[in-house]
Amino acid sequence: MTTIHDVARRAGVASITVSRVINNSGYASEDIRQRVLAAVKEMGYVPNRLAGSLRSKRSKVLALVMTDITNPFFTVAARGVEDVASRAGYTVIFCNTDEDKQKEQNYIQVLMQNQVDGVVLVPSGSDSESVETLQQNGVQVVVVDRHVSSQKVDQVRCDSLNGAYELTKLLISLGHTHIALLNGPQNVSTAADRFTGFNRALADAGLDTASQSVIFGAFTRASGAEMARQVLEMTPRPSALFAGNNFIALGVLRALEDARLRVPEDMAVVTFDDLPESLVISPFLTVAAQPVYEMAARATELLIERLAATQVYDFQDIVFPTTLIVRKSSGVKIETLK
Ligand code: RIB
8 A cells, every 4th residue: 555655755755745745734845746746646645544553443434435316226225235234333424426537536535534444336437447546545345336347346236238128129029110218428337238238139120220319418317308309309200218217217208298298109218227116106117127225235245245355356246137127108008017
């Protein structure tokens, strides 16, 4: 682990000077400040709030870093993390990044400075920068819901590719040949995998993937409404919409209502992520449901197992299946749903 002395050597200054610069205390010329800050960034140095000698003690604190605390998907994930962590004697810090890389990196720095033992991370992209920063500073990490480029980290997720394949196959079986995929950000693995599954189902059915409509936006209601408005202006208009997740679907439904279009009579809609039964009285959305509680609980168990581990281990990539729940929004005849 990088120490203050390593940074001092790299910057060519005394350790006390490094301390002054990173704590903004005492004088240091601009040239020295820049040299010290450059060395801190290059070496991934994180000042520890507690003396190094305490690092061997566990804080018994974990963190869940997620991308949208308002989405019931992540609320249920938080429930899964907290249930497993508290049973094992850990407390949990919850962090919300809004799919923003800089916010994620800021949280990672704060969590390390506050000595958390481990992090369950929903990454806001597919790169491994946050994973590597945590690992370089001795903090255990497990990636959940999405996957990243690193092969040296445990990952627990759902099979977005196959879930998207099944949703698209259902729409094709109902006669739809022009389907629009309104998706999340292309650099997020769940959106990328859903795009791949969508395309593979079209190709397997002999449909021209180039003639389909695909828009990459954000996993938000506002983006869902905007993407829906764009495709409703297309000629010919798609007859079915595949919303990349539940919040995109909510925005799509808003846009369809504003356009006085009925679901499924005028437009079929399918999506990912069932909403919790506690929130929806009579669900009508056709979804690829993800077992998010189980995913988050398993990720936390894995993290706690790693914290107790005394030997080197193989990293795991645990993939849960989605469950296809066919409801009215797909256009399937009601009598077949009973
Ligand atoms: O609604 C949340 C789901 O959609 C998660 O899988 C998240 O990654 C987004 O893709």
